Amino acid sequence: MSAAPLVSLRDVSVRYGPATPRVLGHVTLDLMAGDRLAVIGESGSGKSTLALALAGLLPKGAAAEGRIAWPGLGEKPLPGRDIGIVYQDPSGSLDPVMRIGDQVAEVVAAHAAGPTDRSPREQAVELLARVELPDPANLARSYPHQLSGGQRQRVALALALAGRPRVLVADEATSALDPVVQSRLVGLIGRLCDEEGLALVFVTHDIALAASLASRLAVVYAGRLVEIGPRGRVLAHPRHPYTRALMAAHLGLDRPPGGRLATVEGSPPDLASPPPGCRFAPRCSLAVAGCTSGDPPWYGEPDDGAACVFAERLAP
Ligand SMILES: Nc1ncnc2c1ncn2[C@@H]1O[C@H](COP(=O)(O)OP(=O)(O)OP(=O)(O)O)[C@@H](O)[C@H]1O
Ligand SMILES: [Mg+2]
Structure with missing residues (x-):
């Protein structure tokens, strides 16, 4: 018997308010453990809406029809714990007046499953090391503005991992970075998914980037899922x-x-x-x-x- 999907969408449609158009329509897909799913499409096609729907993070006032379930996670995911999410702009996740080590430690403490022999602060430094930031013990004492854009995005990734999620959603998380920094971060995301056994939802408008990381590709157009399949099949045929x-x-x-x-x-x-x-x-x-x-x-x-x-x- 195959394992239950972590996230399951059946005929899901979303609108952001009662008198607003449907921006996503009739989407059916499953996210399995170990999946690396890329969601590709032009601006406004509904990629972020799809990512928020599957993370259980649609804003108040948004209405979803169809069925969104998390059979492999149990209940609806707790924000910041079961599904970690990294956005294009790290400033949305980072507090500009708090040292980054304290920010990561706060999330570690909020989601601690039980007593451990390491303090949240020590675990925060370990997380900063896991996202391959240099000299993490020192860096933990920095404020976000003292870091480069690529380093800030790594801190946002550490924050997303701090609740020990099973799923990582990266919504254009590398799009604002220059190509070299971007490709290093994409490599890191791939390694972290392998090492931590995370399922990945990688949202991007860049099909080449998607192809470099994903095992499955989902293509959305004007709010509709128009194609989905294994990377090799979609790219070749x-x-x-x-x-x-x-x-x-x-x-x-x-x-x-x-x-x-x-x-x-x-x-x-x-x-x-x-x-x-x-x-x-x-x-x-x-x-x-x-x-x-x-x-x-x-x-x-x-x-x-x-x-x-x-x-x-x-x-x-
Ligand atoms: N909070 C919101 N309230 C109202 N409408 C929204 C909201 N968020 C998105 N939309 C609308 O929903 C549609 C899909 O937007 P979405 O952000 O999901 O697209 P996207 O594919 O992620 O685009 P981009 O590549 O620009 O990030 C767009 O028409 C957008 O204007
Ligand atoms: Mg978007």
Whole structure:
């Protein structure tokens, strides 16, 4: 018998208020132990909303339909304990007037499972070492403004790990960093997931970055999950025209030598008045008349397929 998923979403839709549009619709997916799931899509496609929904962190006033459950975690996760989350901007998680060692120690103490032989302060220094910060005992006495952007993001990662979570959500956590710092942090996140047995949800608009870290890719477009599958299958045989367009744009398939990075032509729809049928149809080079009437059918398995009438022809 296979283990229960850590997080299970069934036909989940989200809106942020009663009179506001649905920004996520009909998402079904499971997050298993050991998974490294990347969520990819353009700005406004619903990636952060999906991440917050699966972490049980949707803001007050948001309404979710469908079923969100955490069978492998027990009850709804406690914020900061069962699911750790790192955002793009570490200043949201860091207190500017508190020494970083004290901040990490505070979270360690808040989520301590029982007595240990090490103080929260000692554990905080260990966590700063785990995220590979130099001279952690000294660094623990620093304030956030004394650190570089990459170091601050490592502290945010230590804070996310301080509750000993089973799942780590990184929402564009490396996007604001320069490429070298970014690739070191991505490497660290991968190692930590292996060493701590963490499942990872890695949210990014960068399919190349996703491909470097994830074992599974989920592609969202205008609030819909349009494709999901193992990394190798999705990259070698993308089944959705949007995934193909993203790959062409970001993996440089259509990029002239020395030329600018290509983008997917056109822009995503206004979620308040989405186009009928497939939401990608207005930008899709394969679209036929039938694409604009009714939701596109799902081709494949729930965890390995795409929502497109051409999916079978694109990647049998
Ligand atoms: N707290 C909120 N209140 C109201 N609307 C929101 C809120 N957060 C997000 N939205 C809207 O929900 C939609 C999806 O936003 P979301 O932040 O999930 O997208 P995203 O894919 O994470 O984008 P980005 O790449 O820019 O971070 C957008 O139309 C956005 O304006
Ligand atoms: Mg976002």
